[in-house]
Amino acid sequence: MSVAGAVxxxxxxxxxxxxxxxxxxxxPAAIAAWVAMGRHGRLGGSACxxxxxxxxxxxxxxxxxxxxxxxxxxxxxxxxxxTFDWRRRRAAVEYVVxxxxxxxxxxxxxxxxxxxxxxxxxxxxxxxxxxxxxWALFPARERWMGASRRTFALxxxxxxxxVDCLRLGAAQGLACxxxxxxxxLGCAATGHGAIAMVVGxxxxxxxxxxxxxxxxxxxxxxxxLAIWSTGVLGGT
Amino acid sequence: MRTRSMVSIxxxxxxxxxxxxxxxxxxxxMLTKRKFADPTSWRFQGAIHDYDSGTDPFNDAAxxxxxxxxxxxxxxxWRKCQHASWxxxxxxRMYLYYFEQIVADTIVKLGGPAGWALPxxxxxxxxxxxxxxxxxxxxxxxxxxxxxxxxxxxxxxxQAGAALDLQTIEEKAALDMTLFxxxxxxxxxxxxxxxxxxxxxxxxxxxxxxxxxxxxxNVHVAVGxxxxxxxxxxxxxxxxxFWLHHCNIDRLWERWIRQTVPVQRVxxxxxxxxxxxxxxxxxxxxxxxxxxxxxxxxxxxxxxYEGLPVATAPIAPVARVAAxxxxxxxxxxxxxxxxxxxxxxxxxxxxxxxxxPAGGAASLRAQAAVPAGRRxxxxxxxxxxxxxxxxYDVFIDLPTAGRGRGHPDHFAGRVSMFGPRSAAxxxxxxxxxxxxxxxxxxxxxxxxxxMPGWDPSKIRVAIHPVHRWSKExxxxxxxLSLR
Numbered sequence: 059m060s061v062a063g064a065v066x067x068x069x070x071x072x073x074x075x076x077x078x079x080x081x082x083x084x085x086p087a088a089i090a091a092w093v094a095m096g097r098h099g100r101l102g103g104s105a106c107x108x109x110x111x112x113x114x115x116x117x118x119x120x121x122x123x124x125x126x127x128x129x130x131x132x133x134x135x136x137x138x139x140x141t142f143d144w145r146r147r148r149a150a151v152e153y154v155v156x157x158x159x160x161x162x163x164x165x166x167x168x169x170x171x172x173x174x175x176x177x178x179x180x181x182x183x184x185x186x187x188x189x190x191x192x193w194a195l196f197p198a199r200e201r202w203m204g205a206s207r208r209t210f211a212l213x214x215x216x217x218x219x220x221v222d223c224l225r226l227g228a229a230q231g232l233a234c235x236x237x238x239x240x241x242x243l244g245c246a247a248t249g250h251g252a253i254a255m256v257v258g259x260x261x262x263x264x265x266x267x268x269x270x271x272x273x274x275x276x277x278x279x280x281x282x283l284a285i286w287s288t289g290v291l292g293g294t
Numbered sequence: 295m296r297t298r299s300m301v302s303i304x305x306x307x308x309x310x311x312x313x314x315x316x317x318x319x320x321x322x323x324m325l326t327k328r329k330f331a332d333p334t335s336w337r338f339q340g341a342i343h344d345y346d347s348g349t350d351p352f353n354d355a356a357x358x359x360x361x362x363x364x365x366x367x368x369x370x371x372w373r374k375c376q377h378a379s380w381x382x383x384x385x386x387r388m389y390l391y392y393f394e395q396i397v398a399d400t401i402v403k404l405g406g407p408a409g410w411a412l413p414x415x416x417x418x419x420x421x422x423x424x425x426x427x428x429x430x431x432x433x434x435x436x437x438x439x440x441x442x443x444x445x446x447x448x449x450x451x452x453q454a455g456a457a458l459d460l461q462t463i464e465e466k467a468a469l470d471m472t473l474f475x476x477x478x479x480x481x482x483x484x485x486x487x488x489x490x491x492x493x494x495x496x497x498x499x500x501x502x503x504x505x506x507x508x509x510x511x512n513v514h515v516a517v518g519x520x521x522x523x524x525x526x527x528x529x530x531x532x533x534x535x536f537w538l539h540h541c542n543i544d545r546l547w548e549r550w551i552r553q554t555v556p557v558q559r560v561x562x563x564x565x566x567x568x569x570x571x572x573x574x575x576x577x578x579x580x581x582x583x584x585x586x587x588x589x590x591x592x593x594x595x596x597x598x599y600e601g602l603p604v605a606t607a608p609i610a611p612v613a614r615v616a617a618x619x620x621x622x623x624x625x626x627x628x629x630x631x632x633x634x635x636x637x638x639x640x641x642x643x644x645x646x647x648x649x650x651p652a653g654g655a656a657s658l659r660a661q662a663a664v665p666a667g668r669r670x671x672x673x674x675x676x677x678x679x680x681x682x683x684x685x686y687d688v689f690i691d692l693p694t695a696g697r698g699r700g701h702p703d704h705f706a707g708r709v710s711m712f713g714p715r716s717a718a719x720x721x722x723x724x725x726x727x728x729x730x731x732x733x734x735x736x737x738x739x740x741x742x743x744x745m746p747g748w749d750p751s752k753i754r755v756a757i758h759p760v761h762r763w764s765k766e767x768x769x770x771x772x773x774l775s776l777r
């Protein structure tokens with residue numbers, strides 16, 4: 059292969075990947091969030107992490123950006139490909155803002171609970187992961203996961219298009235909170251421990267990538283996190 | 295090796311076609327002698343496709359003692375049909391494969407010949423073939439034997455021998471498609487359907503694949519009529535013609551894969567497609583699993599199609615790269631309707647406003663010159679409809695509203711509402727986003743753009759109900775894009 063070819067081939071591949079995923083910028087955002095959390099977090103986490111409400115909430119927001127946004131690349135692409143060229147970036151940002159809104163609301167509630175009840179929150183991760191494992195067995199969760207991908211016709215431009223993109227993101231975000239909330243709460247309750255987040259993100263990626271994710275995989279992942287939380291965090 | 299042949303379309307033959315006569319006898323055995331819970335019964339086989347106790351024609355007092363299998367069996371094996379998905383073709387091939395084994399085994403047990411093979415109904419074979427085959431329209435066989443191929447629950451005209459129209463059986467557009475699949479989110483259409491994943495099951499009203507849309511959906515709706523079984527996925531497989539129709543769809547897949555112009559067609563090779571397992575019962579009532587990767591060659595399933603050479607040529611490795619989807623090409627939205635609208639029993643027409651790019655009308659005209667290698671696509675998005683809504687013809691820039699049939703040169707395509715109930719209830723966790731259709735109108739667009747007086751800033755789309763019994767549908771958006 060010539061030097062030019064060696065340079066051009068990966069360049070073309072990158073260009074195609076960026077074109078294929080117009081919401082590519084959420085990936086560096088997610089990586090930045092992982093890095094930021096890694097610098098301040100702990101490997102195993104803690105049952106009673108310390109910090110102000112604002113710090114907990116900010117960590118929760120970073121966790122959502124790190125774990126959830128990369129899983130929405132398809133939805134961002136869906137949104138962008140149904141709007142005019144001159145508002146593609148705007149549509150993508152509106153979708154992401156809409157998607158994050160329910161998560162931030164849920165994060166505020168979770169942070170408030172963890173902040174105000176430190177005694178009870180010692181067992182919060184165990185409880186949350188147990189609930190997440192049990193929730194995976196309910197057909198209702200499958201329906202909520204479906205709802206997190208449900209779409210509707212978007213207005214092509216104007217104020218209605220802005221509102222539609224925000225609404226789409228918010229509707230999918232809300233369904234995502236319901237289907238994955240217990241798992242994310244468990245991760246937050248460990249003080250955003252890296253192990254919990256990596257396993258949690260792996261579960262999300264598994265459920266995203268497979269055509270028919272077996273509940274067994276999700277139950278196993280959440281169950282292991284619950285057992286790990288019991289053993290490691292219960293003793294702290 | 296079994297050979298699947300074209301169904302006999304001979305009218306009033308001196309002696310009944312043996313393949314169909316034994317098919318009828320096997321159905322009689324499976325329907326009347328076997329319990330519903332028996333995996334080899336006719337009703338169980340139908341329920342594998344889809345089931346709803348509310349639409350089950352046998353859910354009546356006469357069958358009160360013939361209950362369904364236990365819930366775990368129903369969950370694992372029923373309502374598994376794959377639609378608007380790249381699993382549409384492989385799943386139905388597996389379904390046909392085991393069904394054929396069960397019927398063949400039943401025929402042998404009844405004293406019939408071994409090696410029975412499912413016939414196909416190629417409605418495009420000849421003008422005469424467009425009518426429902428004669429044997430499916432006669433209540434009895436010569437001699438008075440009950441003919442289980444003939445059911446009343448079909449469109450009355452079709453049941454009386456009327457021919458399917460050419461728009462219903464249109465297959466060229468699908469066969470001309472060069473790729474098997476489209477990415478999940480792409481507003482595009484290829485032969486086999488979108489590459490759905492997980493609960494996304496199509497991230498929002500995934501469009502039907504080319505061959506699924508036409509002729510598959512069209513024939514389902516046309517044969518089923520307003521009240522028949524074929525129009526509804528929950529009852530479709532109870533109609534004996536269902537299996538011959540799907541056998542033809544399976545044959546079209548074989549025809550498609552043999553095409554080499556302009557490029558060699560290839561099936562997906564990615565593990566997410568080849569490795570996805572589906573469970574069935576075989577003729578011995580044993581649970582069996584197959585994956586798409588194991589059924590892409592029919593000879594490995596021990597059958598071939600009459601008239602199609604056995605594929606022996608190796609597929610060029612370079613072609614495999616593009617097996618799943620088109621290389622990254624930006625989809626440019628050209629225009630879209632601003633609000634949802636309804637199409638009733640009469641035709642509706644909407645205008646797609648095309649925003650004026652810099653350069654005004656001249657730029658719009660330049661835009662109308664579709665670059666080589668790119669396509670103009672017409673999208674009907676998020677179509678909500680009641681059950682048995684029917685089919686609709688779509689036209690572009692009709693000179694006179696309401697006279698679509700007189701202007702075939704403005705015809706964009708036919709869309710058929712097959713299975714709104716299944717889509718609406720989110721079967722297998724599928725997103726409930728309504729139907730979406732994509733029509734490749736590149737040639738039509740070029741032709742219209744060359745017509746005198748064409749207004750490039752406003753494209754008019756007319757939607758005409760095909761049947762008198764068609765019901766009102768709500769179209770979320772109609773849009774035009776360049777891909």
